[in-house]
Amino acid sequence: MGKLSQDVCRIIKVQDAAVFEALGIYAQIIFMTAGLVLLTYMTLKTEKPAVYWLMLSIALIGTLASRNVLYVFYLISALLLIFLCWHFFDNYAKRKHAKTLFVALAFLFLLIRDIQFVLSLDYEIFYVLGRLAELTAYVLLAINFYLVRRR
Amino acid sequence: MTKKRDRLEIIHDILLVIRERGDRVKPTHILYKSNLSHQRLQEYMTELIGKGFIIEKQAKGGGKTYELTDKGFNYLRDYATIRNFMESYGLGDEPAN
Numbered sequence: 001m002g003k004l005s006q007d008v009c010r011i012i013k014v015q016d017a018a019v020f021e022a023l024g025i026y027a028q029i030i031f032m033t034a035g036l037v038l039l040t041y042m043t044l045k046t047e048k049p050a051v052y053w054l055m056l057s058i059a060l061i062g063t064l065a066s067r068n069v070l071y072v073f074y075l076i077s078a079l080l081l082i083f084l085c086w087h088f089f090d091n092y093a094k095r096k097h098a099k100t101l102f103v104a105l106a107f108l109f110l111l112i113r114d115i116q117f118v119l120s121l122d123y124e125i126f127y128v129l130g131r132l133a134e135l136t137a138y139v140l141l142a143i144n145f146y147l148v149r150r151r
Numbered sequence: 152m153t154k155k156r157d158r159l160e161i162i163h164d165i166l167l168v169i170r171e172r173g174d175r176v177k178p179t180h181i182l183y184k185s186n187l188s189h190q191r192l193q194e195y196m197t198e199l200i201g202k203g204f205i206i207e208k209q210a211k212g213g214g215k216t217y218e219l220t221d222k223g224f225n226y227l228r229d230y231a232t233i234r235n236f237m238e239s240y241g242l243g244d245e246p247a248n
Contacts, residue, residue, distance in 0.1 A: 042242050091241030099239035148236045 026064075029073045033059050036080040043087045071121070074114045081111040102144040109137035161187065162204075163230045165195055166223050169205060176217050177210070199223075 037059055041052040059076050066072040088104035116130035156164070168184040169176050182192050196217075199205045204223040210216045219227075237243040 039240075042240075045242075087241055094241075095238060097239070099235075100241070103239050144239055145236075148239055149232060 025070070029063060029069065030060065032077065033063065033073070036077060036084070039084055040080050043084065071118065074118050078111060078114040078118075081107060081114060085111055099144050099147050102140045102147070106137040106140035106144070109133045109140065113137065159230065161185065161195065162199065163227065165192075165199065166204060166219060166227050169217050169219050169223070170227060173218075178215060178217075181217065 034056060037052065037056045041055060044051070059080075063069060063073045063076055085104065085107050088100070088107050092100040092104045110133070113130045113133040116126040116133060120127035120130060165181060165185050168181050172180065178192070178196070181196075182189060185192060185195075187195070196205070200207055202222075203220055204226060205217050205219055208216050208218060234243060
């Protein structure tokens with residue numbers, strides 16, 4: 001654990017740095033799952049919030065109650081990302097703009113990241129490649145955001 | 152079959168008619184372009200004036216005309232941004248073939 005993490009732990013009065021690290025991992029799992037489920041719910045174009053809460057509870061309970069939380073998290077994320085990729089590439093086929101292509105590619109890179117993280121359990125190089133794929137995805141989303149804001 | 156417009160879309164359509172015609176737009180023209188009943192349009196216009204999106208003026212030859220305020224222009228700009236954002240994520244209406 002680096003000095004920065006230890007300093008943060010001291011400031012927020014967390015005694016053990018490992019607790020802080022675990023909190024970060026669980027926060028990422030919860031927020032990322034909630035975000036992906038929300039996007040999936042929105043692409044379904046249903047106006048029943050119960051569908052969102054049902055999907056979110058299944059995904060979160062399934063993840064947090066499993067023995068290997070991280071592995072199940074990446075598995076569920078990958079399933080949601082496969083659906084989202086299909087939706088975004090379908091959207092690109094209907095609206096052939098750079099914006100729709102960037103969004104589709106960004107989610108494809110997030111899917112690649114998920115697969116690489118699962119592989120990184122055995123091969124560390126995939127962890128680095130996964131992070132690079134993730135960075136590419138967020139850069140593409142930022143470019144899309146810039147194009148949308150531009151008049 | 153065309154889909155039913157939602158409230159934000161109706162407000163957008165009314166404001167767009169007013170912007171396109173400058174400050175010479177009369178209620179009959181808005182009524183014709185916005186595709187609403189007289190009563191529904193009156194409700195929307197009262198609300199838009201009350202919330203400061205448009206202002207009502209007296210025309211030279213009598214009658215009323217309407218003009219967009221800065222808030223009205225901002226609404227149209229932000230509406231376009233949100234529509235653009237939704238389209239890029241495929242969350243808006245399906246494009247016409």
